[in-house]
Amino acid sequence: MLLLAAWCVASASVRAQAALPDEDGYDLWLRYRLVSSPGRLAEYRRGIHAIAIDASTPLLQSAARELQLGLSGLLGRPVTVARNANAAGVVIVGTRRSAAIASLGLQADLERAGAEGYMVRTMMVRGRQAVVIAANSDAGVLYGAFAFLRHLQVQGSLASLREVSTPRIQRRILDHWDNLDRSVERGYAGLSLWAWDSLPAVRNPRYRDYARANASIGINGTVLTNVNANATVLTAPYLAKVAALAHEFRPWGIRVYLTARFSAPIDIGRLKTADPLDPSVRKWWKDKTDEVYRAIPDFGGWLVKANSEGQPGPQDYRRTHADGANMLADAVGPHGGIVMWRAFVYSNEVPVDRVRQAADEFVALDGKFRPNVMVQVKNGALDFQPREPFHPLFGAMPKTPLVLELQVTKEYLGQDTHLAFLGPLFEEVLDADTWRAGRGTTVARVVDGSVDRHRISGVAGVANIGTDRNWTGSQFNQANWYAYGRLAWDHQLPSWMIAGEWIRQTLSNDPQVLAPVSRMMLGSREALVNYMTPLGLHHIMAEGHHYGPGPWVTGLNRADWTSTYYHRADTIGIGFDRTATGSNAVAQYAGPVRDQFASRATVPDENLLWFHHVRWTDRLRSGRTLWDELVYRYSAGVDSVRGIKRTWEGLAGRIDGARYREMDAFLGIQVREAKWWRDASLAYFQTFSRQPFPAGYERPAHPLEYYQRLRCPADRTRPRCDGV
Numbered sequence: 094m095l096l097l098a099a100w101c102v103a104s105a106s107v108r109a110q111a112a113l114p115d116e117d118g119y120d121l122w123l124r125y126r127l128v129s130s131p132g133r134l135a136e137y138r139r140g141i142h143a144i145a146i147d148a149s150t151p152l153l154q155s156a157a158r159e160l161q162l163g164l165s166g167l168l169g170r171p172v173t174v175a176r177n178a179n180a181a182g183v184v185i186v187g188t189r190r191s192a193a194i195a196s197l198g199l200q201a202d203l204e205r206a207g208a209e210g211y212m213v214r215t216m217m218v219r220g221r222q223a224v225v226i227a228a229n230s231d232a233g234v235l236y237g238a239f240a241f242l243r244h245l246q247v248q249g250s251l252a253s254l255r256e257v258s259t260p261r262i263q264r265r266i267l268d269h270w271d272n273l274d275r276s277v278e279r280g281y282a283g284l285s286l287w288a289w290d291s292l293p294a295v296r297n298p299r300y301r302d303y304a305r306a307n308a309s310i311g312i313n314g315t316v317l318t319n320v321n322a323n324a325t326v327l328t329a330p331y332l333a334k335v336a337a338l339a340h341e342f343r344p345w346g347i348r349v350y351l352t353a354r355f356s357a358p359i360d361i362g363r364l365k366t367a368d369p370l371d372p373s374v375r376k377w378w379k380d381k382t383d384e385v386y387r388a389i390p391d392f393g394g395w396l397v398k399a400n401s402e403g404q405p406g407p408q409d410y411r412r413t414h415a416d417g418a419n420m421l422a423d424a425v426g427p428h429g430g431i432v433m434w435r436a437f438v439y440s441n442e443v444p445v446d447r448v449r450q451a452a453d454e455f456v457a458l459d460g461k462f463r464p465n466v467m468v469q470v471k472n473g474a475l476d477f478q479p480r481e482p483f484h485p486l487f488g489a490m491p492k493t494p495l496v497l498e499l500q501v502t503k504e505y506l507g508q509d510t511h512l513a514f515l516g517p518l519f520e521e522v523l524d525a526d527t528w529r530a531g532r533g534t535t536v537a538r539v540v541d542g543s544v545d546r547h548r549i550s551g552v553a554g555v556a557n558i559g560t561d562r563n564w565t566g567s568q569f570n571q572a573n574w575y576a577y578g579r580l581a582w583d584h585q586l587p588s589w590m591i592a593g594e595w596i597r598q599t600l601s602n603d604p605q606v607l608a609p610v611s612r613m614m615l616g617s618r619e620a621l622v623n624y625m626t627p628l629g630l631h632h633i634m635a636e637g638h639h640y641g642p643g644p645w646v647t648g649l650n651r652a653d654w655t656s657t658y659y660h661r662a663d664t665i666g667i668g669f670d671r672t673a674t675g676s677n678a679v680a681q682y683a684g685p686v687r688d689q690f691a692s693r694a695t696v697p698d699e700n701l702l703w704f705h706h707v708r709w710t711d712r713l714r715s716g717r718t719l720w721d722e723l724v725y726r727y728s729a730g731v732d733s734v735r736g737i738k739r740t741w742e743g744l745a746g747r748i749d750g751a752r753y754r755e756m757d758a759f760l761g762i763q764v765r766e767a768k769w770w771r772d773a774s775l776a777y778f779q780t781f782s783r784q785p786f787p788a789g790y791e792r793p794a795h796p797l798e799y800y801q802r803l804r805c806p807a808d809r810t811r812p813r814c815d816g817v
């Protein structure tokens with residue numbers, strides 16, 4: 094009898110859940126579905142009736158439009174704009190200059206909100222309960238509107254609503270590595286969103302949705318073009334197209350930036366040289382920049398990759414990076430623009446250690462840049478690996494504002510298919526302590542400018558966005574775009590909170606979904622580190638596309654593009670000695686950090702093989718030998734992914750079928766490929782260690798040659814690796 098009752102309940106709830114309509118993910122986290130908690134819905138319906146806003150500017154119109162759209166969806170009834178701010182249940186929205194806000198005595202909160210921040214609060218206004226969204230600028234109001242909607246989407250209480258927030262970093266930018274032929278370098282989500290052929294005539298509604306999504310998480314800039322740049326974008330016809338995009342983005346507070354190809358004066362300007370000290374070159378850039386500002390008055394500035402991986406640059410003329418950056422800075426300076434000059438450089442000669450080079454070249458230039466130049470530094474000194482120690486430049490250039498460059502697109506982390514929530518990776522970098530000005534000189538505080546009192550600050554995320562209906566290639570990859578924006582706004586937000594917000598807004602407020610999906614997401618990056626590159630291993634991916642395992646890759650033209658260069662496995666041990674007995678890259682860190690990494694006694698296991706060559710038989714903290722620990726970690730990674738997949742299977746029926754199946758299929762790929770990574774890597778490293786697999790661990794399914802023969806696709810239009 095009891096059993097029967099339980100069966101009835103179970104089948105009834107499955108029936109109810111089966112009714113969830115399919116979704117394609119297009120709405121991202123701006124998915125304003127009816128509030129699912131009856132209690133909260135009733136509270137919101139009692140407390141929210143109309144919006145009072147003087148939508149006299151484009152940004153305020155955006156705020157009004159979004160509030161109407163969002164509130165109507167969440168409350169399940171139309172919420173309209175009312176002129177009268179005196180009725181109960183009005184959401185009063187405006188800047189401190191608007192009459193409705195000015196009289197409310199909000200000075201203290203508004204002070205804290207700063208230029209771009211906001212305050213959102215439930216309070217009594219002339220004897221009636223109201224919600225107030227106020228800011229010092231139109232952009233602040235827009236961010237406040239999104240914050241209010243987010244609060245309702247996660248079903249927070251209206252009664253206790255009181256939030257004041259201000260961004261810690263000024264320029265919160267997405268970098269698109271989008272080419273003019275619409276291919277996207279390291280893009281795994283279809284084509285570039287920018288349809289250059291049909292611009293400026295056709296304004297795809299997607300441009301606006303892109304801007305809305307960014308504004309909702311506080312992103313305020315976008316670099317439209319690849320750092321491997323094409324000067325054609327600087328010609329008049331293309332500038333008209335860029336201006337059209339800027340026009341679509343402007344009402345959402347998003348500024349446009351472009352990449353400047355250093356040889357543009359030659360490529361499109363008919364000059365013989367691009368020497369930054371040549372007067373004709375300087376004039377060319379000044380004139381070109383003036384032309385850009387005529388088309389786009391709020392143009393943000395230039396992003397430049399120079400003398401790196403074959404890109405032209407000032408060193409072609411025996412000038413320095415500072416000479417190049419300063420020339421462009423002088424051109425944008427009068428317009429209020431900035432230059433973001435990338436530090437991702439490594440020489441063509443292949444020196445002792447590629448990870449040393451950025452600091453070797455840039456530290457001496459500290460203090461030599463114009464005030465409107467920022468040097469843009471990747472989170473680690475190599476290249477967006479699943480885990481890297483923080484880039485030493487963050488602890489070495491006090492006089493230069495540094496932009497932190499993060500990669501949202503997961504070039505080395507399973508690309509479109511593998512679930513790897515990057516919140517914990519971003520957080521790890523931001524919280525890393527450089528010790529440059531004593532304890533607590535974290536990367537976050539260097540980048541937000543507070544340590545050195547810089548007047549400008551910035552952060553950049555290499556976008557994972559394309560024309561795929563779900564924007565990012567996989568549903569879960571949306572969470573990385575979201576996490577990037579939230580941390581760019583406030584680098585103190587913990588990942589678990591960001592994951593929770595995203596899940597509630599995007600998937601479900603059901604606690605039975607929230608807890609397991611949070612666990613899946615928060616453990617996913619560490620799982621990936623374990624099955625790809627545990628213990629500080631790095632750059633052992635297959636060549637070129639960087640998708641599957643390729644620890645055996647060797648003998649390419651450039652040694653520092655091969656795996657053997659990085660892991661240095663031999664019969665004695667494995668790992669790159671970056672201490673004084675090796676490349677001494679560790680000396681680029683401030684004293685306490687250098688000492689911690691340089692000593693085998695104190696280096697964290699996570700970075701062990703990044704800094705040390707370790708004997709196969711040495712014992713680690715766990716008590717296991719290095720070889721046994723490798724087997725253990727690789728296997729733990731695979732087990733974690735299997736666990737993630739099982740957790741997901743338990744959610745069938747609680748998430749709409751379309752998204753459930755898509756994520757499930759990707760997790761199936763991830764389980765197979767995590768095992769492929771483990772088996773291939775261990776089969777290969779075992780040829781050096783010549784140690785047996787410890788008891789109780791699965792042996793690789795195939796001999797090493799099998800994995801070495803597999804040919805993997807460079808893009809997703811071809812089938813995945815056969816035989817994995």
Ligand code: GCW
Pocket residue numbers: 270278279320321398437476477504
């Ligand atoms: O991560 C590497 C990528 C290149 C990229 C380069 C860079 C845009 O493999 O595709 O080029 O870094 O950041 O410049």
